[in-house]
Amino acid sequence: MSLQNGIICNKSGVHYYLEGKEVSEAAYREAYPPRDHATVFLSQTPSHLSEGLAVHPRQVQEATQDAQYRGVPTEFRPDGRPVMRSRAHQKAYLRAYGFHNRDGGYGD
Numbered sequence: 001m002s003l004q005n006g007i008i009c010n011k012s013g014v015h016y017y018l019e020g021k022e023v024s025e026a027a028y029r030e031a032y033p034p035r036d037h038a039t040v041f042l043s044q045t046p047s048h049l050s051e052g053l054a055v056h057p058r059q060v061q062e063a064t065q066d067a068q069y070r071g072v073p074t075e076f077r078p079d080g081r082p083v084m085r086s087r088a089h090q091k092a093y094l095r096a097y098g099f100h101n102r103d104g105g106y107g108d
Contacts, residue, residue, distance in 0.1 A: 005032075049081040050090070053099070056080055070096040 007028070008015045016028035055063045060076045067074040067082075072093045075083040084090040087104075094101055 047083055047085045049077065050084050051081060053082050053084075053093070054080040055082075067093065067096075072096045 004017065004020050006017055008017070014025070016023050016025055018028060018031055055076065057078060057080045060078065060080055063080075063082070064074065064076050072089065074089075074093060077083065082093070084093065090101070091104075093099075
């Protein structure tokens with residue numbers, strides 16, 4: 001059985017396949033260039049507003065102070081939504097409050 005498109009690493013080395021035929025690494029990389037963003041670290045993700053962690057607008061000041069006290073300084077918008085600076089920040093915030101991100105991936 002041969003591989004249509006892909007890379008196989010075994011004892012004899014690295015083998016590149018296109019259309020079921022073994023090709024050079026250069027030919028394979030021309031068809032499938034390496035991605036610069038293949039690994040995104042938790043601390044490198046952009047900030048976002050969380051709807052699920054929002055508080056009532058009258059609780060913004062209290063929530064800001066409590067987050068600071070728990071060791072995860074968090075900015076809250078006037079409407080009560082917290083600004084999660086990165087996935088790492090969100091993970092720390094969730095852990096401090098005993099929450100879990102059910103939509104998170106591995107490492108969240």
